[in-house]
Amino acid sequence: MEAEPSSTATTTRITDLNEDSLAHCATYLSLQDLSNLATTCKSLKRVAYSDPIWQHCFREHWPRELLQTSGLREAYLKRRVAVQQFKFVDPLVANLYITDAKPFDHIILDKNDITFSQGSLVQMTNIDSFLNGRDGVTALSDHNARITCMRLFPLSETSLFRSETQRKENVLVTSSCDHSIRLWWKGSCQRCFRGQNGPVLTLSDKLLGDGSAKVLASGGEDGTVRLWSLSSSGKRGQHALKATLYGHEKPVKLMSVAGHRTSLLATISKDSKVRVWDTTTSSAVRSSCCVGMTSVPGAPVDVKCCESLLYVAAGSSVVAIDLRTMQKVITVAIYQPKLCSFAIVPSKPLICTGGIDK
Structure with a gap:
């Protein structure tokens, strides 16, 4: 009579794995997971504190930073705390040589891209260019007078959006004393909006409305607030102007879109008068668009909702x-x-x- 095969199976516990295998698996863990791992037992604590794991964490956050040969956990945690407390030293210093001696008026940082304006000129550069030994600057010169405001908006909220691969891209929108607003993408002007009776002084910090019909607001030296559709086609933007809101007696200097209702726009004029507009009623009854007013002491500097x-x-x-x-x-x-x-x-x-x- 044959003996029955043994029913006992060999089981492998996590502590049976060698440290190299554990260290490789631990690179997929979060900082909190690593902390929890270190509290389970001495062998796993030794793995959680090992240099290969923290070397991976360090390179994931600061891939271009030179690493020391040991004590990487302490180095990572020290740098992480310093970054969170704004104590870190800038890792890159680069001299950007600009031939135009005019002062910088506006600057926007967007990931690795730097966009700034001087007078009527918009200039764009990329931080990676410096790291690769290139200092090329793209100049956008379509405006004919000083640029007064620059904003970035998602490409997906404009008529230029074509596919999901463009989901993370942004467009640049600028206003100018030449009475125009320009929308830029891929280094060239894609739309030009005209209709303000004087210099355009400011733009909304976000687009108004929900869904696909997003609207841009602008404020002018003529005291008006104008609403523009970024979903309209046509490079000249002839049909983009949706409404003109009247009420301010002085130039509109600043504006911001409300956080709790994306149809509400707050504006402040040069005389420090604050108005709140409900842009959903703008096309029907212009006189009832203003739903709130107040004033503040002193010259306006900035506003944010x-x-x-x-x-x-x-x-x-x-x-x-x-x-x-x-x-x-x-x-x-x-x-x-x-x-x-x-x-x-x-x-x-x-x-x-x-x-x-x-």
Whole structure:
């Protein structure tokens, strides 16, 4: 009579794997997972603290940074904390030689791309160019007068969008004292919008509306707010102007789209008068578009909407206004003798101000 085969199977536990195999598997773990792994037992802690794992983490975040030969975990954690606390030293210094001696008016950083304006000229360069020994700058010279504002918007929210492969691309929109707004993509002007009776001073920081019919807002020296469709075709943008909103008595200097309702636009004019517009009613009854008004002391510096709050930097202070009641909620910052610049990171929340004292 034959003996029955043994039913016991050989099992492999995680601790049976050699350290090289474990280290390879651990490269797929998050920082929290590695921390949890290190608390299970001594052998897995030794693996979680090994240099190959932290070398992978380091190269994943800072691929161009030179690595030391040992103590990579400590080096990674130290640099991570420094970055989060804004204590790091800039890893790249490059001198960009520009022949035009005019001062820089605006600058936008978008991933590895740098876009800046001087007078009527837009110039674009790429950080990777410097790293590869190239210092080429693309110049966009279609404007005939000083550029007053620059914005980036998703290509997918314009009529230029064709396929999903373009989903992450952006278009550049500029306004100018030459009475025009231009939309740029792939180094050339794709649309030109005209209709403002004077210099165009500012553009909305986001596009208005939901769905595919997105609208760009502009403010002019003539005191009007104009709404433009970026989904309209035609390079000259003849049919892009959707509405003109009247109410400001002085030039419109700044504007921002509300966070809680993408149809609401907050604007501030040179005389520090704040108006809130419901752009969904703009094409029907122009006189009823303005749904709120208030004013702030001092010359306007910048504005930014965060959910239902409008942060207005003017004079020497930053105040928060509730767009639902148009009442001042709080003074969030004071900078004596006066403010020169303002920015806010809503997710933190973090407010940055710059003053005249440098």
